[in-house]
Amino acid sequence: MQFYAPFAKEIYQSEYGTSFVFKRTFEHLEEAAKFYDTTDPAEETRYVFFDHPVQKIFDFYWVLQDCDTRRFNDMIPPLGKVIQPILARLTSILQPFPIEQWIRTRRFLPFMSALASANIDEQTGRYTATIGRDGRSQEELVLSVADEAFWSMVKARRYIGCLNIQCLAGDTSAHAQLCGKCSLIRYCDQKVCCRTRCSCF
Secondary structure, three states, X not given: OOOOHHHHHXXXXXXXXXXXXXXXXXXXXXXXXXXXXXXXXXXXXXXXXHHHHHHHHHHHHHHHHHHXXXXXXXXXXXXXXXXXXXXXXXHHXXXXXXXXXXXXXXXXXXXXHHHHOOEEOOOOOOEEOOOOOXXXXXXXXXXXXXXXXXXXXXXXXXXXXXXXXXXXXXXXXXOOEEOXXXXXXXXXXXXXXXXXXXXXX
């Protein structure tokens, strides 16, 4: 799923995009929270009916936002009153959970909650959301920075085009070679572009 950007683009182009992304997924999140609240499950059952679906749904959100950040963000404020309760409940549930295992979900929850609480100008349709680091522990901040850096490197490594800004081929250069020094960034010509453009040298 995380490798399939065309699927994310199709969702955005569909007239049912918002409904598919949030209505259906929030139904699953509500069921997961209900399971957590009404049962005293063993660890294995909790993983199947709570951990796994919640984490996969937030992975799905991450893919969509990575594909088109602005469009993903714009979908949230109009649904604020509908999605705020489940976001608040998940935030409460996940508070004691180990952050190392829930880093992406824990990062997305305050972000989505802020957008869901955004003030919308009825005349212009623009929204103002306060997204800050208040209320997060130092441990969360450090892990979030490391996690963000890691996924930025993953994204750069997956990129199949040439990352030399002077290269005319750009993203049409399929399967460009990885830098011989850092094995992260891709260039058309490993010998020339890497040594002249990559900061690893």
